[in-house]
Amino acid sequence: MVFSIALRFVRDRSVAEELAQDVFLKLYRELPRLESPEHVKFWLRRVTSHRALDYIRGAHRRAELALDDVPEPTVAGKHNDPLMERSLRKLVSSLPDQARAVIVLRYQEDMEPQEIAEVLGIPAATVKSRLRRSLALLRGKVQRLVGEPIR
Amino acid sequence: MKPNEIDEQLKRALRRCEPPEGFADRVLARVEREASRTTSRSVWTVWRWPFLRWAPIAALIVIAVTGISYQVHERQQEAEARAAKQQVMLALRITGSKLRVAKQKVKSVEAGKVENKL
Numbered sequence: 001m002v003f004s005i006a007l008r009f010v011r012d013r014s015v016a017e018e019l020a021q022d023v024f025l026k027l028y029r030e031l032p033r034l035e036s037p038e039h040v041k042f043w044l045r046r047v048t049s050h051r052a053l054d055y056i057r058g059a060h061r062r063a064e065l066a067l068d069d070v071p072e073p074t075v076a077g078k079h080n081d082p083l084m085e086r087s088l089r090k091l092v093s094s095l096p097d098q099a100r101a102v103i104v105l106r107y108q109e110d111m112e113p114q115e116i117a118e119v120l121g122i123p124a125a126t127v128k129s130r131l132r133r134s135l136a137l138l139r140g141k142v143q144r145l146v147g148e149p150i151r
Numbered sequence: 152m153k154p155n156e157i158d159e160q161l162k163r164a165l166r167r168c169e170p171p172e173g174f175a176d177r178v179l180a181r182v183e184r185e186a187s188r189t190t191s192r193s194v195w196t197v198w199r200w201p202f203l204r205w206a207p208i209a210a211l212i213v214i215a216v217t218g219i220s221y222q223v224h225e226r227q228q229e230a231e232a233r234a235a236k237q238q239v240m241l242a243l244r245i246t247g248s249k250l251r252v253a254k255q256k257v258k259s260v261e262a263g264k265v266e267n268k269l
Contacts, residue, residue: 003170017171024178025185081160088164107158108165139157 001041001109002048008104009052010059011093019055023048045109046119049101053120056097084146091141099134102127 002023007016026047027040034040092103105116113131117124 001167003174004167007168008165013171017174017177020170020174021178021181025181028182028185084160085164088160092161092165103161104165107161108167110162135157138161142157 002044004108005045005048005104006052008092008108009049009097009101010055015055016052019048019051023051042115042119045105045111046121049105049119050121053097053101084142087145088138088142091138095134095137099130099137102130103134103138106131 003016003020006019006023007013010016010019023044027034027044030043031040034043092100095103101120102116105111105119106113111119113127114124117127120127
């Protein structure tokens with residue numbers, strides 16, 4: 001979870017690993033203050049998201065990504081269309097940082113907008129509007145890609 | 152395309168990625184390093200506590216004060232013992248001289264009795 005969130009946010013495996021290690025080291029220090037497994041999960045998602053977004057803000061690099069840079073899942077899904085999935089991952093990677101964060105937490109971590117809002121420390125309305133805008137953007141790009149409308 | 156198909160496709164496309172091989176070992180190694188550093192640091196942190204920092208000095212002061220008090224007490228006892236000894240000697244001297252006077256008186260009384268008999 002931690003490595004995967006970091007990787008999709010920063011789009012660099014070595015940086016993602018470094019960030020994930022930092023997060024676990026911080027978890028080790030903070031563990032006595034965390035009250036339950038759910039609290040730990042929430043804490044991990046929040047700290048990873050903030051660390052990754054901080055890194056992105058500091059890095060100031062928005063280079064166009066090669067297809068090979070987009071992280072590939074290690075487990076194949078059912079009924080998958082590898083080309084479509086790859087294209088979608090690339091499209092998600094090209095989203096603005098905050099929008100990408102919301103999409104990753106929504107679809108990778110299967111979190112509700114309210115939970116995403118708590119993790120990122122932004123209003124739920126902002127999360128919902130970013131989700132709507134990002135999905136509209138992705139639909140448009142996918143539509144251009146495959147040549148048919150997508151909902 | 153069916154409704155919400157993009158949701159399903161995004162979920163499939165954004166499945167979690169596994170961390171690189173050895174990631175857990177590297178994290179544990181960092182945690183162990185952190186733990187050992189924290190332990191050594193905590194010793195110094197404890198040493199920085201005002202109470203513990205001054206404890207050896209306070210102990211030295213207590214030991215010094217106790218030692219000096221003991222020495223003073225010992226000297227006082229020695230002085231008292233010397234004074235008592237001197238008083239005893241004086242008493243003995245006085246007693247000795249009084250005994251001599253009494254002895255002389257007894258002798259003179261006995262000598263007077265003998266002369267009267269004669």
